[in-house]
Amino acid sequence: MAEEMRELRDRLIEKVQKIRDAKVPILVLVEGWAAAGKGSLIKELISELDPRFYNVVSPAVIPESQMRYPFLYPYATAIPENGKVIFLDSGWMESCVRKITRHEITRDEYRRRVRQVNEFERQLRDAGYIVLKLFLNIDRKEQKARLAELMENPDTEWRVTEEDLWQQREYKRFQAGYEQFMEETREAAPWHVLDGDKRKTAVAAALKLLNEAMEKTLEEGKYNGDPFEEEFPLKPMPKLAEVDLSPSIGDEEYKKELKKLQGRLSELHNIIYRKKIPVVICYEGWDAAGKGGNIRRVAYPLDPRGFDVMPIASPEPHELARQYLWRFWTRLPRTGHITIFDRTWYGRVMVERLEGFCTEKDWKRAYNEINEFERQLTDWGAVVLKFWIHIDQDTQLARFTDRQNTPEKQWKITEEDWRNREKWPQYETAVNEMLQKTSTENAPWFIIESNDKKYARIKALKIIVKALEKACEEQIGREMEG
């Protein structure tokens, strides 16, 4: 045994270095019964690893009532960067099974979570992550003995929670719950059940599985998943070329409407905040289409304590080193808050596609991944609105020229803008494809005609006001029922 362990550990140390060079990220999820020894197992796995290459994460146990983010948030924000290993001490399994068993979530919510887990695991796998899922199993008697032992020692007594004792009493129901969950979540990454009774055997088995997973990836190369399309209910969208860009608005009417809509939005922001509805507003559009000015008119009536504008520039190294949605997960609003994204995750299917910053498989997969991501947001209760701020090529040229010729506007125009302009036809193709494939019923696109910027601002404000009114109405309705 000791010799086998030595050999397994040596293999692990050697492999981790190769994995680092191959820039493969690894997520090891350790789930299992209370007192099954998850912490000790992780301790054994990391004991000889170089601390620069791994991290142990124990998602803080936050009461559901205080968790002001989507269900997957603690896990999606904790994913490792390329070449590093994350050990997760309990995660999405515990969060699903414990809650359904204790009647803290509805059956419907449980089913949504299972679906989200499958989406999450597949997205990680397709982005080249190794996802290793371990379940540490002990029987009812063994658990009872271990809990008793922990409680006898004043230094470890605090580790045993009310919920652990409840699990011991309801062992059979939990068992059924764990089994069902494992059955339902094996699509992208299989489960491995380890015998927690025999600590050394469990460690050896985990080391072996980890070694094998790494060896397989090193042999076959980093995985890059094939595009995959689930059917989402889509809103039909026109081609950009078909959009009539002539709508405009008079100065008088603009001022009147602007005042009215901003006043209403300010009221709605108060209700949104009280009702804890999260709001995500996405801005994409041609350079010089008027995104900045449009965003300012929306932001003006909002209480600065309750919203953020997130400008999205090119990813930084630590962002590039993780699955591409990570930098958006970490920028989500809390419930009751509004985040306005000035450019978004759709960079994947526009600039990254056209400039070759990702593989063809990457951007082709992204339509579906993004639809899933946005559904996870609306499942959580978020209002998700997406604006394409649209102008024609002549208008862009006029605005570029104006910027070039006006000293205080020159900083707004760069060589890159002119280069992008040359690629207008390629961008138009990409944008059309994006609008067709990602305008879901739950997170629709709106084309905002912006040859007249004032018209565009009023249109965007109207859409936001209407969507927030609807969301508040629905929330108040739910409160009356419940």
Add this chain to the structure above:
Amino acid sequence: MAEEMRELRDRLIEKVQKIRDAKVPILVLVEGWAAAGKGSLIKELISELDPRFYNVVSPAVIPESQMRYPFLYPYATAIPENGKVIFLDSGWMESCVRKITRHEITRDEYRRRVRQVNEFERQLRDAGYIVLKLFLNIDRKEQKARLAELMENPDTEWRVTEEDLWQQREYKRFQAGYEQFMEETREAAPWHVLDGDKRKTAVAAALKLLNEAMEKTLEEGKYNGDPFEEEFPLKPMPKLAEVDLSPSIGDEEYKKELKKLQGRLSELHNIIYRKKIPVVICYEGWDAAGKGGNIRRVAYPLDPRGFDVMPIASPEPHELARQYLWRFWTRLPRTGHITIFDRTWYGRVMVERLEGFCTEKDWKRAYNEINEFERQLTDWGAVVLKFWIHIDQDTQLARFTDRQNTPEKQWKITEEDWRNREKWPQYETAVNEMLQKTSTENAPWFIIESNDKKYARIKALKIIVKALEKACEEQIGREMEG
């Protein structure tokens, strides 16, 4: 008035662009009475700014009992990056004055916080930050009327808290508290009191102050503070050349001691966790001195849920763009947790000094800044231990050569290591200066003789065990008293 406002806003827009090009970060702190209109003031200031260049932060109001970080944490982690503006909607003033007035902190703690605030503001100023502090003042009658108005409207009623009403009743005591705090915290950045009764005048005054601050900096250039030395109680340290590196330990004794110390550390970790004592362990040392192996022996007995190893590599762009301690503030342990830093903030006075990655003023200022930072940690209740893992040049050469000749160790040795080795004398000077100037009584350095790695591991473990035993004892003592 309208014309003056227009002119002030235009100046602001123009200045913000120059500030961005000059890479100057700006922190605008807006404090003031409840219902004085802090939110509206910020709204007016940002109304025409490009959202890419500012952010509004409202440090979440966390009950003291749940705040598991040092007092300055919410502010120190929120500082802007170069060329950006942060508007802080209430901050360290409110947190000090409200708490002392409500008897939620002791007079001693209040005094410590005032000192920390002065340190924090000076450190930001010296790093080139513009720190603009505004206090929005309204009289008692006006506050009463505004609170009443807010409470009459069902959509704004929730904004008025019990604490706001309490402030209205205790207006005079708060007034004295605010005045005293302003008197005590004007060293690095003056306070500006604005008349909140006249909303437009207040906005104009704030715009003017912000414009003037930016203009001054643009004219004089980004500030780079002079070194400043406060007297800290220091522990005398030997010069490295005087350290006897011959101590060693036999294999038998090593195994026995290691087992005993790791067992004890494991027990202590449980107590630390329960008593909510935060622990910061810093590792610095020569390349190939054995930091990694030493850290592994310390980490092995710890519960992975309660500690992190933070490897510190060269700063990333978003880290370089902020005051240098920011990337350590964001990596601090929560109370009850242990963070082991594999290299630390001392990079400033070693590699950054020697390689010219910062100015001479920057690294000369750093000794004092670091002493202040570490005192803020120990004020908070943290145990702070710092290890210099020490070897001689011959031992390093032997280990480098071994790494070069052993295939599975080659990744550990780079060209840079050889280059650094050539600068041994310069590093030795820098390390000696660092040890002399920063081995404070509250956060001392320990030189760990590591020509014999096993001896070094036992020595580090002994120091940690002793320090944690002392901290637990003291905490238990305080609990018995209180």
